[in-house]
Amino acid sequence: MNFFFDRVRCHHYYCSTMLISVKYSRLPQYVNPRQLSIQGKTLTGSVDVSLCNRVKDAVKEISSTIEASLSFYLEEQGRKIVNIRASGSVKVICQRCLSSMPLQLECDTILCIVWSEEEADALPKNLEAWIVPEDKGNLIDLIEDELLLAIPFIAYHKKEECEPLDTNILLSESSNEAKGVNTESNPFEALRILKGKIIEK
Numbered sequence: 778m779n780f781f782f783d784r785v786r787c788h789h790y791y792c793s794t795m796l797i798s799v800k801y802s803r804l805p806q807y808v809n810p811r812q813l814s815i816q817g818k819t820l821t822g823s824v825d826v827s828l829c830n831r832v833k834d835a836v837k838e839i840s841s842t843i844e845a846s847l848s849f850y851l852e853e854q855g856r857k858i859v860n861i862r863a864s865g866s867v868k869v870i871c872q873r874c875l876s877s878m879p880l881q882l883e884c885d886t887i888l889c890i891v892w893s894e895e896e897a898d899a900l901p902k903n904l905e906a907w908i909v910p911e912d913k914g915n916l917i918d919l920i921e922d923e924l925l926l927a928i929p930f931i932a933y934h935k936k937e938e939c940e941p942l943d944t945n946i947l948l949s950e951s952s953n954e955a956k957g958v959n960t961e962s963n964p965f966e967a968l969r970i971l972k973g974k975i976i977e978k
Contacts, residue, residue, distance in 0.1 A: 796817045796818065796819050796848060796850060797816065797817055797818045797819065798818075798819045798821065799818055799819065799820050799821070800821050800822060801820065801821070801822030801823075802822060802823065803822055803823055803824075803825055804820060804821075804822040804823065804824055804825075804845060804847075804916055804917070804920075805820075805916065806825070806828065806915060806916060806917050807913045807914065807915055807916065808820070808913065808914060808916055809912050809913055809914075810849060810857065810859060810890045810907070810909055810914045811857050811890060811909075811912070813849035813859075814849040814850055814851055814857035814858060814859070814890060815851065815857075816849070817849065817850050817851070818848075818849050819846060819847065819848040819849070820846070820847045820849075820916075821844075821845070821846040821847075822844075822845065823842045823843060823844055823845070824842075824843040824844075824845055824863070824865075824917060824920055825917065826839050826842070826843060828917045829843065829917065829920075829921050829924075831921050831925060832867070832921055832924055832925060832928075835925060835928055836867040836868060836869050836880075836928065837867070837868045837869055837870055837877055838867060838868040838877075839865065839866075839867050840866045840867055840868050840879065841865050841866035841867075842865065843863060843864070843865035843920070843924070844863065844864055844865065845861070845862065845863035845864075845920050846861075846862045846863075847859055847860070847861050847862075847916065847919075847920075848860040848862075856889050856890075856904075857889065857890040858887060858888070858889055858890070859887070859888050859890060859907060859919075860885070860886070860887045861884060861885070861886050861887075861888065861919060861920060861923050862884065862885045863882075863883070863884050863920050863923060863924060864881065864882060864883040864884075865881075865882050865924070866879060866880070866881055866882070867879075867880050867882055867928075868880065869928070869929075869932045870932070871932060871933055871934045871939060872931050872932060872933055873933045873934065873936075873939050874934060874939040874940045874941070876934075876939070876940045878932065878934050878938075880928075880929075880932060882924050882927045882928065883927060884923035884924060884926065884927045886905075886923050887904070887905075888904075888905050888906060888907040888919075889904050889905070889906050889907065890906075890907050890909055890914070891906045891907070891908055891909070892908070892909070892910055893908065893910065894908065896908075907919060
């Protein structure tokens with residue numbers, strides 16, 4: 778059971794250019810997205826996970842390669858568009874049993890490439906923006922943004938998959954972190970401290 782942040786999904790827009798596919802073993806970090814849109818190019822390849830520090834910090838472990846496909850094109854009104862598709866496996870902490878659990882991250886998002894916040898504000902409500910104030914944009918940051926939005930706010934195993942939670946062991950291990958807290962009279966406080974510690978890892 779997962780609870781996600783809300784996000785409006787966009788419908789695919791008309792593409793007036795024949796897409797040209799370019800495959801990389803490792804996607805480049807920086808590209809000129811406007812030029813790619815005019816050329817109608819699709820870039821596919823893996824993401825250098827050593828550059829994905831924000832995703833690393835948000836999960837316990839990145840457990841597979843992250844594969845991505847980015848299609849750049851012009852829609853019928855001349856807007857420059859990118860369709861980001863990416864997927865990869867990570868491990869997160871189950872909020873019920875506090876043990877590690879696998880999670881498949883996937884995104885499929887359409888964004889309009891704009892220069893500024895003002896240009897972004899003028900877009901139709903159902904079209905979100907990728908603000909690129911210079912000629913080059915950071916693909917890795919873009920993919921990270923979308924994968925971070927795909928991480929559930931709260932993640933649980935299915936009940937039958939949860940490992941038993943031994944509160945006595947948890948309270949014992951949390952004693953050093955719970956200085957000044959009387960765990961016998963307030964065991965839930967010690968559990969809260971330990972849970973926070975595990976999630977931070």
